[in-house]
Amino acid sequence: MGRANGEQVRGTGNFGTGWGHGAEPAEAKKIFELYASAGGNFIDTANVYQFGQSEQLLGDLIAADRDHFVVATKYTNGTDSTAGVSAKGNSRKNMMRAVEESLKRLNTDHIDLYWAHISDSMTPMEEVLRGFDDLVRAGKILYAGLSNFPAWRIARADLMAEVRGWASMVAIQTEYSLAERTAERELLPMAEALGLAITTWSPLGGGLLTGKYRDHPANTRLEKLGMLVHTETTEKDTLLMNTIFEVAKEAGATATHIAIAWLLHQARTSSTALIPILGSRTADQLQATLGALEVVLDASQVARLDAASQVSLGVPHEQIASSVKNIAAGMRLNDWHRLHA
Template identity: 45%
Template structure:
């Protein structure tokens, strides 16, 4: 008999090569605060936080730049009475003072000043998981890893992770850390969903090889996989770069393509067939991908959170997974397609049947 449920929110998982226990769904708090015109006010944010924790969730993700610091401020107040039971993750890299070259980036100065500011807003003495938010292509990897290690040794950070970076830099970072006895990355935060599968070329295989836990962001493709958009809706001609709406954000980053909307339609068909919401189907598919530990769900209301949590209550059939894999498939490109060809395998193996 196949399993009837995928997991429970209290079926905790280890994050990468560590003993850190986290829930199979992470609560993302980028929606905490209305500073960006599409988030939740303080009262609704508190309800979302309380519901997640009351259900047994323990993994919460934020960043110093989210809603101009409001996300961390709210979270610091909400978690005050139960800090120790929670795994709090925050990030640094985004510039927080326009015009100041050292108020952003991956370097040690920004890492330290960002951490100290986050600790104050969160009203805590340490961060459980500190993420490098966005790779800046400027800071030497040795400087980053040594600075992270200093924070761990000082007790201000317990574990470290990296987000939105090339696979080869993550590999280089952890190799250097291993050789020099420094703290390695245990988590990889990347955009991963049915619309964005190019991470399967190098990032997710690298994470599996190095035992780095994958924590996907935007698991619902910016809301596209919930079915809220369709091909008949007109595209907005003018996008406000200062305060874009969610639809404008998706449009700017090319989310509302015919291909993506077709994938979303197939998700909706399966959802209708099995009596689930499209969001639940998309999350269930992602949770069954190799290396994925805890997708980040960014619920704006408790209704959204209730719906998202129910993705754990069932298991998509192998047929449905295969269908979604097929409609959302990508070309792996070189060298992957080349190396997987029968001709190249024969050249290497000489016609022998060899299994790993």
């Protein structure tokens, strides 16, 4: 998979205005060209983004140099919000129809990475995996991945594909940022253990981590995107934002830079590829975000951001950590007794 300057993916959820907000074609072109000029070649889209407009615009933009770009798109949700159940979900029927429609909109003969966008909690993993395998064998997709799936389903899929000789999953996609770290409980350790790449969406918490909602709390984006946007509603949120602004002042950077720089630090310390997806709506926003590549956080700053954003690992992880600590202490005590017997 390609990365911008070895670090980031270009997300295109804002390419088009089918949702009533987003980037017009001219602005989308500026964003694309800025990303490409920065060395980026991995682009993530989905059939549902702007009801298909995102794929159409991207198809036009990559046409002159298709093979240079790694194109990822998704199925599960359709382009028509009124479509019936057979045009949505993870089923083989929807997959086969969706991939043909995406290939046409993208004006390409193959998709580099094809995601199931979100678990529908009904379709058997065998059906999803066999569909992906057929598409890989047909050359319509090169690789497959699972986006917004629970860890147990991904782990089961990984083993099932290996045992049955089907095309294996190569990556997962999940929300992850200073505002949302619960993926650390199951998803990230699982991906590292299985050697799966991780692409992370909403690196700025839907705008929360930029600090703009403090200045403009009535931002209409909150109303349009709903659950995709985090808001400063708790004391913990306020502590996190205060910490981000403090670190930003120390580093001579913006809150946006600090939020992305923290993710890039996580990427450097991960045993697998961890790649933030940048979904800027304007070229100016992307330019401001790319400035994070020049920011290096020191150990103290990372520790403060970690502390302000940490989440409880919950059951059974905290019990395991406590047990391991006790076992290790017992082993040290036994060693002492043996040495002094």
